[in-house]
Amino acid sequence: MRPRTTLRALVATAALAGFAAVAAPAAADAPVVSLSNLGDPDTLPIDQILVADFNDAGDPTAVVAPGFTLTLNGATVGVNEGVGGYSGTLPNDPTHYLTVPGGKSAELTSVKLLKSFSLYMGSPDTYNSIRFIGDNYDFTLTGGQITAGYTGQSWGWGQRINFDFGGYNVNRIVLSSSSNSFEVDNFAAQAAVPEPATWIAMILGFGLLGAEMRRRRVAGAVA
Numbered sequence: 656m657r658p659r660t661t662l663r664a665l666v667a668t669a670a671l672a673g674f675a676a677v678a679a680p681a682a683a684d685a686p687v688v689s690l691s692n693l694g695d696p697d698t699l700p701i702d703q704i705l706v707a708d709f710n711d712a713g714d715p716t717a718v719v720a721p722g723f724t725l726t727l728n729g730a731t732v733g734v735n736e737g738v739g740g741y742s743g744t745l746p747n748d749p750t751h752y753l754t755v756p757g758g759k760s761a762e763l764t765s766v767k768l769l770k771s772f773s774l775y776m777g778s779p780d781t782y783n784s785i786r787f788i789g790d791n792y793d794f795t796l797t798g799g800q801i802t803a804g805y806t807g808q809s810w811g812w813g814q815r816i817n818f819d820f821g822g823y824n825v826n827r828i829v830l831s832s833s834s835n836s837f838e839v840d841n842f843a844a845q846a847a848v849p850e851p852a853t854w855i856a857m858i859l860g861f862g863l864l865g866a867e868m869r870r871r872r873v874a875g876a877v878a
């Protein structure tokens with residue numbers, strides 16, 4: 656009996672190690688926010704792809720990358736642009752963009768987990784919020800936290816903002832605003848790829864679990 660008990664303990668330890676390797680810590684860190692490309696709506700971080708450009712006002716939930724879904728909970732695309740009190744124009748961006756007015760939201764979901772996300776934002780306001788939800792992750796940034804400290808609320812301010820999840824993975828991004836408005840364009844994202852060590856731990860853990868299950872089935876059949 657002793658060898659079997661030892662094997663079982665080994666399997667349990669290896670499986671636990673595998674699961675521990677894929678589980679993120681409970682306390683999440685804030686996304687690392689960085690600004691780039693002042694007044695340039697089109698240049699993306701080299702490791703990201705364009706996800707949504709909001710240019711088709713006739714199909715406001717259209718996305719340009721597969722695996723992404725856009726939901727507009729009262730947010731608008733391509734209308735009311737530049738109307739004072741509702742939506743401020745984005746500097747150097749003559750195309751349609753997304754406006755999230757007060758009390759409304761817009762949500763982007765991704766089939767793949769994302770390690771970073773960026774957008775072009777204009778007319779920043781202290782009451783804009785962006786929430787990132789994912790694998791053991793739920794973090795909301797508001798106002799100056801979104802714009803790396805900028806709180807000028809100027810229509811002349813437009814900048815790409817990059818959010819790096821610092822090793823966490825995100826697949827839901829919710830933009831909301833408690834007043835008019837949160838204006839953005841050209842969403843871009845980078846999909847997460849599991850670390851090789853994580854894959855090895857997962858494969859080892861599941862392989863040993865499978866071996867243990869097969870052993871138990873055989874043991875049950877002969878009992």
Ligand SMILES: [Ca+2]
Pocket residue numbers: 708709710750751752840841
């Ligand atoms: Ca656009």
Ligand SMILES: [Ca+2]
Pocket residue numbers: 743777778779780835836837838
């Ligand atoms: Ca605004």
